[in-house]
Amino acid sequence: MSVETLAPAEEIAVIILPTPQGELRQLSLDEIYIGGNYRLSMSAPGLAELAESIKNSGLIQPATVRPLVEPLAGKRYALVAGGRRYAAHQLAQLPTILCNVREMSEQQADEARLIENVQRENPHPADEAVAVGKLSANGATYEEIASRLGKPLRWVAQRKAVSQLAAGWLKLLRADKLTLAAAQELARWPQSVQQRLAAEHIKDIGRGSAYTESYVKSWVSSEAHQLSAAPWGLSDDKLYPQAGACLKCPKRSSCAGVLFEQPSKGKDTCLDAACWKVKLSKQTERAIIDHSTEQQPAVQLSTRYYELPAGSLSPSRYEVVKKKEGRPGVYIDGPQQGHVIYVKVIGAAPTANKSSYEIGLDTRRQRLTKEATKCVLAGRLVGLLQQGDDTAAQARRTLLGSLIARKLLANRTALDELTFAQLVREWGWEPLAEKTRKAMRGDEYPKWVRAQVAASAPTEAQLLELLLFVETHHGLTSEYDEHQHHLVKLLDHQPLTQGLTEASQALLHKKYDPTTLRAYK
Incomplete structure (x- = not known):
């Protein structure tokens, strides 16, 4: 149908053809309310192509609308599916659009709208996420949504989680400054972690670049802690009352549905490093108190060889023994922090009473450890710079x-x-x-x-x-x-210096008055 043959808008609202799913009607654009259409992101070039196609060949697939119980600002129908088609008609300045008029509830309309878009050209991932979140909020389970959309359960869970991203990250996703894979990785973590990472990392990034999954994984690499390694009881709700017991905490990988691989027995992980750090500090203090007496305080053990925490012993100063052969010691740093072992203290005398040989040995050990640490760090830096991501x-x-x-x-x-x-x-x-x-x-x-x-x-x-x-x-x-002359010798390239004086004089004459050597204005 060409634009010239269209009837006036007020004469168009007539039934063209009844169908089992509804009635086909040619409706005026002014009659249709589009506030419920979740799709906010549309490609401008794609929309222009669609408008041109409709002008030349007509609309092949009708839009879907539902009657409003009460007219809203003069609108008698609400758009269910066909946001791009509606926008293309506006762009093409066509006054009417072919619609399939169907009776349905608002929830049915939300489901139909998402199904229609997911099964065709994918909407923006942020829009998909918001739509899935809305279906879930209306009471639909992950299994029901997955069945209706024909999508895997993990896809539904990921989109729902992305819809709940901290506002700053969701804004970056919409602006294509955060990749979908990066958004899905962030969405696996608690809101407290997302907000902390946003405060630390969201900043202006280069034009055309975006935060990728590798960025996010590097940020969260130290966030997860295996709960089986905790030096406190997982049912202990007294250690850190504000957080409660770990077994009842929702910030665990086993509570994140299919976002994390289901942990095998004993492999459940804590997802909140800040809470873990507080509990670890409190448990360390508790272990020192519980294993100390007035006559014999618990030994504070460090895993470092230099720059030790005050009052602690380095690994060269203690030996792990059986309980009956030693005294209790508590690790105050390192991967075993908060754990209690029994040790025998070696060389407990002050440094001033050590022999010159022992002092020299300790000094050399510290220097070699520091050098080895630098070598390890240098190797890691080289490895990072050689990666291809x-x-x-x-x-x-x-x-x-x-x-x-x-x-x-x-x-x-x-x-x-x-x-x-x-x-x-x-x-x-x-x-x-x-x-x-x-x-x-x-x-x-x-x-x-x-x-x-x-x-x-x-x-x-x-x-x-x-x-x-x-x-x-x-x-x-x-x-x-004479830095440049040093480079010339290093490169050993004779033509670099040929005619150098003459070229220099020519440059001077070009930039300065040859008689006064003042720069030309």
């Missing part, structure tokens, strides 16, 4: 940006003018006056330099190019080194 790419960009800023600021409080002029001209840096830059206090200037680096070189390839640029332009106005 988004986390590694972000780490490489951060490291490159830091290297560039450190090179530019090495042994100086401000960039030399010539290097800065090159960066402004060739890399688009903000042309701040030297007086303004030197007036910056504290870490204002380094922060400004790092911001310029990030803005001028957002990609890893550009950061590498800028690093080479900075290396070759370092110290252009320095009177004390």
